[in-house]
Amino acid sequence: MPTATASGSLTATIGWSEHADAAIAGKEAAESALKRLSSLKPRLALVFGSSWFNQAQLVQGIRSVVGQIPLAGESTAGEISPRGPVSRSCVVLLIASEPLVCRVGVGERVDRAPRAAGQQAARAVLREFPGGTRAGFLLFGDGLVTGYEEAVRGIQEILGTSTPIVGGMAGDDLRFVQTYQYANHQVVSRAVVGVLLGGPVKLGVGIEHGFAPISKPRRITRARGNILYELDEQPAASVYEEYLGPELVQRMRGRGLMRQGIAYPLGIQLEETDQWLLRSVVSFGEDGSLSCSGEVLQDAWLQLMIGNRELALEAARKAAQHAIRSLNQVGCVLVFDSAIRRTLLGSQHAALEIARIREVIGVSTPLVGCYTYGEHAPFGATAAYGRTATHTGSVLVVALGT
């Protein structure tokens, strides 16, 4: 079911397939997107594929249709197709724009040396980049690896802080075994895959979560990286347990992420703002520490957050509004929506969330995306790009246009 739009010089089409065979699904999705482009030549392919597919065959299937153009993407915890939230499918977005410049780069081994991986990816995209305006850097990360804040710093050391970095962390349909990222012909894991976009295109970004604080603020008295050791000089796990109860925490220790746990993320209050950066608790340390889904800032204030469906839907609408605010013409919209939100909202409301975004961007604008294990974006819509962070439980809307 392909859709297409032409916005000034940016035309985007979508192809989608639910075929059970990976190679056929990739081929079908790419073919239907390419058919809609008619005589235009695609310059970039963005791919969101179910983790149930054989990933190499999926990418091969797509490349057999689109040829050697830059290709990037990732495995998902669910895809967002023109039909709304779906699973076990492949979605391909083809962008055709004559002056659009894009290069795909890979940085590997994020789990061992995240900053170096970020630098490696940034150097790779710059190596072939012809120069000119840089619109933004699309980042596809591994959702089962932490430390992407460091990788972003690595990217910024090479690209500078004026290029917005946005993207999502690959998922594997909530199996938490292995996720994949696509870079041209490669299928990789534990990597930084980036697309540097340049030319006369603009990138609009909106990220929201809709959660509100419920507990009293606690000072983060000891933290390093994504490990939260102490809150108000008490072991973080015991404070966490005060709120969620010992029985649930005990069960979370055994099973890892659970619906009840992700329903109450930790919110880190950003200085001088009324915004909270969300983190979910990934695991419990023997020393009473909490391992979080992203970096935790020492000395910041932390509160337990609560959400509801209406707030979540409203957040999606706001994110979409922020994303398109600075654009004259919207060519296409990418949505990186947290898998947590899909789980919490349930299938019916997850579809409503995408419908809210569509209401804002218009029905004719192509919209694709995926459910992720984390989102990368600057804080808020107006904040400095230098403060790109890894988010959790948020809906990130990225609008490409002029």
Next chain:
Amino acid sequence: MGPSLTYIILAIATLMTLLLTLGSAWVVQSWGIIATFVVVGSLVYLALKVESARLELNELRRLRAAYDQLDKQAKLIIRTDLELHRTQEELDRRLTSLMSLHQLGRQLEVSLRPEEVFSKLDTATVMRFGFSKGLLGQCPSPDTVEWRSLIRISQSAADHLKTHLVASGLLKQILAKPAPTMLQSASVTDQAQRKLLQLLEVPAVVVAGVAPHAGPAGCLLLGREGASNSSDAKADEELVSVLTNQLEIAVDNSTLYEQSWRSQQELERKVQERTHELAEANAELIRLNKAKSDFVSAVSHELRTPLAAVKGYAALLGKGQFGALNTPQAERVAKMERHADLLTQLIDNLLDIARIESGRITMERILIPVKEFLATIHEVVHPQLEAKRLRYLVESDGVVQLVGDPQHLRRVFINLLSNAIKYTPEGGMIRFHLKPEGSSVLASVSDTGCGIAPEELPKLFQEFYRANDPINQQIRGTGLGLALVKRIIEAHQGQIWVNSEKEKGSTFSIRLPVG
């Protein structure tokens, strides 16, 4: 304003104290009183300030207590909300499982044989129930199991499980007590059960028997990753109970279906046998009927010649060819002649019926002008009509010709009219009506006679059947007239039927093709 004022007053007080200390000799003389006022004023202000700070501190403590109170309430809200999430999660799981059960139920419904039922468990269903692996087998006897569905279990592992279940007696236990039971490695003490968990490589398994009323029993094992608490275990047991219940119903149904299918096959076979026997009997009847017709034909033929002689001699005797007869003799001879006529007529009719049945008479198909046809008939029946003073009404409704054998059709209508005359009392009416009806002509003979009882109607056209009424007892007849009429009409591809009402009259109708 508060703090800065405090600092100014403190600064003045300090300055005054300094001045008092440095130049007490001359200042005391001139400014002593002022300085004392300032110092005392400052001290009073400071005292007030301290009191205010104490009050603010109390307020702060109160606010902090309220804040902590709110935080406690937040904890309460979170716990309550968590319970809701948990319930929601449980409901979602149940819903998914029930949907799966529903889907499985639909698949099971179309299982026509018990063996098929046991092979219907698939990976998707097991996963949706929240289990990671499973086995479903059919038990031809309590000592063995034949696995039909293996979900994420290798054949060799399944063979080992079979050997263990049989050897340890677990299979017998499961079949004797088929209700689902959750076995968890953390709580199981029985060695056989512990080994079962080891062979399955899971920390928890639900074992259940499938015990249908009819058909073979079965055994179901569903293993799950991760330990369950008691409520989860109970929910799993309930779920598996519904599942085994469905399997039992499906086995029952498929067994009944198999039985009814076999019964139906048996029935069909018997029907075929009976049909064959009936066909043979029918063929025999046809053969016998032909033999009867041939016999009647032969006998009648043989009777005709001597009968012609009897009739001839009786006629000669009656005419006095062999001498004048006295009255009693003449009467007897006349009677002989009448009876011989009747017998001749009977034999003629019998012969005709036999000829028509055996196909030895073919009906001509020629155009018969209606006017002349009706006139010849009228000629024959006129004396009888006159004798009984009956009204005779003929209507031909534009029908100008008939198609058929004129001689035989004349017999038909004369016969019907004679009957009508016979059964209609004096002064009655007889109506002979013809009307076109598509490619046929509908001819009917109605009378205002005594009518025919309803129970007599079906037998009316049978050979030798005579309605049981007073007139028939008085008037002699062969009982072959209507039988012959029916055969002649059928030989013309026509139809004949009768409508009658007792004491009102009868109508004999004939549909005769003319196309």
